[in-house]
Amino acid sequence: MVEYHRNPTTELATSSPLKTCIVGIGGAGGSVLDRITMDRAVDATLVTMHTDIRVLSHSMSPVKIQLGVELMRGIGAGGDPELGREAAMYSREQIRNAIQGHDTIFICVGLGGGTGSGAAPVVAEIAKSTGALVFLTATMPFSFEGKRRLTQAEDSLKQLQNRTDALILFENNRMGELSLPKDGIQKAFVQADQLIAQSLRAVSTIVTTPGLVKLGIDDLTSALSTSNGRCLFGFGEARGQNRGSEALKRALKSPLIDQGRLLHQTKTLLVHIAGGDSLTLVEVDSIMKQLGKNVPDQTHILFGVAVDPKLGESISVTLISSLGLTQLNTLAAAAPPSEMLPLKERAMPSMLSAVAAKPATQLKNVPAAEPMDMLFGNDQFSLPEPQAAVVEQPDMFEQESFASEPEPVVNAEEIPFEEEIFEEVAETEVAEQISHQIPEPEPEPVKPIVRPRIEDFIPNSTARSNTNLTAVVARAPTPTVEEEAPFAPPLNSVAAKKPLVSTQEEQIAFRFGGDEDRGRFKNTEPALAGGEDLDVPTWMRLKRKLKK
């Protein structure tokens, strides 16, 4: 059953532009922020914080905060989170002033070092106390950086998990897969930064830009609702022929989603499709159909479409979801491989047809400004069913209101941010959170009570220089190119071979020769070299070059 969930009230509320703030802390956070600044992609206040004055002076963001001026004297924290924390404490007024008055605050941080790991929890605490929605984008250190840094990162993460509304966690180890082994290290880092910047951009645009079928903060929070979860994020953009499925393919290729394999376990999935004026209903339909094959029936799909003239000829697909740590853990450790297979192979007629039928009706519905709560029943979709909405709605409010509720307490007490109290507050917060969450109609009541422990989770990742995400995969039968046949690309498509043939390169290739010029090789993987498709006859290419 795919449930359609709209909230008309928030739609009205968000008509005034949401103010977004992006904070980068430490070296890694700073470089992501630089990337965002350069791309000018997000309409947000950008704030960089660092203890090291030299690094900070190279930063490109408009607002810079030097943490702990008198304590650190412009020198970095030297990998000691305690120092980072202290430094942030010293500058907390400055931080508060900078980030106050925003509706959403994104915090970008690379965990494991001193400044990032130490200061981020403090900044998150302050951010929450301003009543904003706090998102955290964090990178975990490479496994080769050593156990110590990993422990620091874990500690910091544990503190952060209680202070943020959603956590988008990137594993550096996994980020390595973004680039080909041959690529330069610089490229690898740039690509990692890009992915993080992309995720920030995507989340903020989803929340702020108006759309045909709009998604709001409520949808986002429910997609990321597992309070201790890790975010699965995928973003793909494509143009040209077959752009819809290309974009989806790229979104699924995101290392965080792991070829869509991790989507099998999600309960809620947010899908946002954006395109220029040329976006057609058929494209949206086919994207959703293909995606449907990657998610189980029970998944709650939150779907949004936006037309953004800026995108021109391209289509972008954004997937956001979250997996609880417990889910990840148990799946990685215990679940037999067979558990995942049926999901993959199960036909999903009801959902497919529902999804297929959906966009048409929605578009019809939009002008009529009907309440958008929809419920897709078996094969046909019924009219808004008030019950479901009622169940869901208060829930949303509860969550949102309580997101800011405990903060004043922290504020009023004006604690001198001592470690113990810090922890204590965190604990009570969690307790409250849990008690709030229990009445929720959760299909798995066990989950919120048993608090996932990072300790359980991390050793997997360190022991074998692989993340536990890989463990999930390793358990699943190896290359599933054939198994996922209906969705998987043909045997020899570009996707399998070159995960990162840049769009540019591909496009050059297409420009050089359409399929008709490739003769009997038209269905094979193009042999690209120097921007040329070598399958096109040499004489033909030569002739074209001479013509130019």
Next chain:
Amino acid sequence: MAKSTIYAGLEIGTSKICVVIGEAKRDGTIKILGVGTAPSRGVRKGEIIDFAKVQTCLNDALVRAEEPSDVMIRTVFLGVSGGHIESMNSRGAYRLPEDQSEITEDDVEEAKEIARNIPISQDNVFLHSVTRQYIVDGQEAVRNPIGREGRILEADYHIIHGLRGRVQNAVKCVREIPLEVEDVVFTAIAAAQVVLNRDAKAQGSLMIDIGGGTADYVLYEDGMIAASGCVPLGGDHITQDIAMALQIPHQRAEDVKVTEGSCLFDDIPPDEMLRIEDDNGFVLGEIERAFLNEVIYLRTREILEQVKVRCQEHIGRLAAGVYLTGGTSLMKGIDVVAQDVFERKVTRAGSAPVSGVTATFENPQFSAPIGLIRYAQILDQEKPFMSPLKRLGRKMADLLSVIIL
């Protein structure tokens, strides 16, 4: 093992599927017992795209090889190729424990392990990791370091890897015949075993096996493999170029290429015409021979240049020059073009040191499958290459065959 061993090499090529059965004798020679070929369908650029068609062709080839040799084949060495195959050199250093100065087998294993621990994409699988040399305390070119005194042992490896899915598909395709795959070998490595002799390897040589769909190359330097890889271009591309240039069917283009084709067009008078006939002997039209040859020349040159680009840094050290083999190396004038591209001595070669069914081993088309047998033989000689498990498996198989007999 006192008795000689019979091996079968299988190459699923773009233009033909070839099974070679050979007897590897104790003295290192090979006797070819049977060769079976069948035109290949369902393969593009060295990669299988149509299982069913390939299997039909493979059965044909298998029967043709088994009949004259009177051998029933159960296991084969499978040659694989394709644009997805890549290679790299990696060196792993291992420092011996403080209380030990003599290098033992375990230390070598450790160094190997480190060398092999390279970041290849998760979808890839190691095909070969060939020991190039060991370095003991900075002293290069040590063949066997076990028993030597040293502090630091380094293992130099040449690692060839390819996409797991595609390699497994090829294996799967063969298993369904059913045939057991004993080992998967990159065809260029196999071909080099029979095309290049020890001297050529020592002096430095580049072997290019230009087949139907791919041009696989291996480059040796100081007797060590220095580079290898695959350019997904081959004779099929030449044919396609002709077909598209002359607007004739593919099969006709193939015939024209084989009977009339040449890479040389400079000396051909511009008015020399070539008649193109269809299957019934009707004249379809006339074309200028120079034009045909230019089309072939452009593509041939491009294939060679693509190889050159990929091993640019080693080209200067090829004293023994370039060896061309594979079906496309039969093209007239290809040596001249290669000479022009590489500026090195160019030799067209088939496989040399074999005996048996005549007419096959001289033909460069069969370099790779014959090479597979040679490879199997080498593998057998260099026992340390075999994992204990495999050795056990071999022993069991031997035992079983004795019992059955």
